[in-house]
Amino acid sequence: MNKILQKAILGAENPTNNDFRLTPAEGLELLTETPWTQVVEAANTVRQKRLPGNRVGYTAFRIVNYTNVCEVTCSFCSFCRPYKSPEAYVLTLDEIRQKTIEAKAKGADHIFLQGGVNKEIPLSYYTDVLKMLTQEMGVRVRGFSPVELKRMAEFNNMPLESLLDILKDAGLSSVPGAGAEILSDRMRQMLSPKKLQAQEWCDVLAACHKKGLPGSANIVFGSVETPEEIIEHLEYVRKTQDQAVTANVAGFNSFVVWTFQPQTDKFPIRHVRGDEYLKLLALSRLYLDNIPHIEVSLLGMGLSLGELGLHVGADDINSIVIEENVLTNHGLTSIEAAEDFIRKAGFTPYRRSLNFD
Numbered sequence: 001m002n003k004i005l006q007k008a009i010l011g012a013e014n015p016t017n018n019d020f021r022l023t024p025a026e027g028l029e030l031l032t033e034t035p036w037t038q039v040v041e042a043a044n045t046v047r048q049k050r051l052p053g054n055r056v057g058y059t060a061f062r063i064v065n066y067t068n069v070c071e072v073t074c075s076f077c078s079f080c081r082p083y084k085s086p087e088a089y090v091l092t093l094d095e096i097r098q099k100t101i102e103a104k105a106k107g108a109d110h111i112f113l114q115g116g117v118n119k120e121i122p123l124s125y126y127t128d129v130l131k132m133l134t135q136e137m138g139v140r141v142r143g144f145s146p147v148e149l150k151r152m153a154e155f156n157n158m159p160l161e162s163l164l165d166i167l168k169d170a171g172l173s174s175v176p177g178a179g180a181e182i183l184s185d186r187m188r189q190m191l192s193p194k195k196l197q198a199q200e201w202c203d204v205l206a207a208c209h210k211k212g213l214p215g216s217a218n219i220v221f222g223s224v225e226t227p228e229e230i231i232e233h234l235e236y237v238r239k240t241q242d243q244a245v246t247a248n249v250a251g252f253n254s255f256v257v258w259t260f261q262p263q264t265d266k267f268p269i270r271h272v273r274g275d276e277y278l279k280l281l282a283l284s285r286l287y288l289d290n291i292p293h294i295e296v297s298l299l300g301m302g303l304s305l306g307e308l309g310l311h312v313g314a315d316d317i318n319s320i321v322i323e324e325n326v327l328t329n330h331g332l333t334s335i336e337a338a339e340d341f342i343r344k345a346g347f348t349p350y351r352r353s354l355n356f357d
Contacts, residue, residue: 002034005042008286012049015289027231027287036279043282043313050292056347057293057316058338059354061110061142062103066091066129070116071194080116090121093132100137107335108320110354113143114178117151123163126152127170134171141171142215142354145178146204147196160204164211174355175208177217177252181260183236184229191267198232202240205252209243214250214355217241217291221280222259222272230280234287241290253356254293256318257281258300274305278312285313293356298332298341307345316352317342 004026011020022030030039067090070080081088091099100111111133126144133141144152144167153163181191183198196204208215217237221230237255244251257280260269285294295318296309306317319332319341332338335351342349 001042002030002038004030004034005038005286008042008289009045009049011289012046015050021289022287024231024235027234027283028227030283030286031230031279032227036275036282039279039286040282040312043285044311046285047294047313047315051315054346054348055315055350056310056342056345057350057352057356058319058335058342059110059352060106060108060320060335060338061112061354062099062108063112063114064091064096064099065114066096067115067118067121069118069120071119083118083120090118090125093128096129097132097137100133100139104137104139106333108139110140110142111137112176112354113141114145114176115148117148119151119155123152123156123166127166130167130170130172134173140173140353140355142174142176143167143172145176146201147179149175149208150196150200150204160207161211164208164213168211168213172213175205175213175215177205177215177256180218180233180237181220182223182225182229183219183233184225187223187225187229190224198236202236206240206243209240209249209251210247212250214253216254216256216295217252218256218258219280219284220258220260223267223269231287234284238288238290241288245290252291254295254316254318255284255288255291256295256297257284258297261300274308277301277305278308281309281314282312303332303341307341310342310345310347 004022007020008022014020068081069083069088130141133139149163150160153160179195180201183201185197188195188197219233241251259272259277281294281296293316294314295316296306296314298306298317298319317338319338320334332341339349
C-alpha cells in the first residue's frame, strides 16, 4: 500500500500521535496522483478504526429559509432576491410556527434556520423566533451561516461575541458551516466579493465554538478550483478544529462534501464524476483526523452515490431534510426511508441530533 495511506492508517491507530498526521503535500499527492480505489480503501479502514462498529447516523430536521433577501449576491445562487423585489419575503413568526408544526408531524425535532444577509431585519426578530421555536415548540435550532452572523453583529453595532451570547440565550444550540464553498480567497472572489474571506469564515466559526455552539463544516467543489485549493480548504478546516480541541470547546462535529449545482450562468461549474466525489470524501476522512464524523450528502449527490460513500469513509447520511428551497433535494424525506436506506446499504441506523448528542 502507498506509504502515505499506511501513515494515515497508523494515525487512526495512534490518535494522540501527530507524527502520523498527513501534511498538505501528502494530501495533495493523494488527491492528484494516488488511484482513487486505494484512497477509498484506506479511508474505510480508518473509519472502522476510529468508529468501530457498523452504525450510520441520520437526523430529522426542516430547513426554514426565513428570508430570501440577501445583499451578498453569490454568483452561483438563484435563491436570493434584492430588498425591493416583488418576490422578496421575510417569514412571520406564525409562518415559521406552521412550518414547525408540519415538521414535527413528520417526526422532525430540529429546525435549521437559514436565510440571507438582510439588514432590515431587527435583532428582536431573531430572538423572538428562537424563543418561539425552543420554548413554545420544543425543538432545537441550528442557524445562521458565518456571514449572516458577522453582518448581523455589524448591523447591530456589537461585537460578534456579544451577538452569540444573545442568540444562544434565546435558544440557538448550534451553527452550520454554510458559506464555506472553497476556502481560497481567489475562489471566493469569484464566488462573491462580498462574502467572508477564508480566514474570516474560520474566525467566525472559532468564535462560535468558544461560545459553546458546535456545528459542521463542508466543502463545495466542482468549479475551477485547483487541487491545491482543495487541500488549502481542508487545512483551514483542520486548523480551526485544532483550536477547538486545544481549548477543549465545542467544534466541528462533522464534515460534509458537496458539489456545486447549476443555478445560474454567472458561475462556472463542471461535471464531477462519481469516483472524483468518492475520492474527496475519502480524503476528507484521512486528512481531517480531528473531526469525528464524515457525512455523505444524499441531498446533493443522490442515493446511489451516497450508498457507496458509506463504504469509503463516511458514517452519516445527513438526512432527512423535510424542506429545501435553495438546492434540488436528491435525498430522503422520511425517517422510515432513511432507516431503510441505511439497512439496505449494510449498516445499522441510529438517529442522532444535529449536535451528535
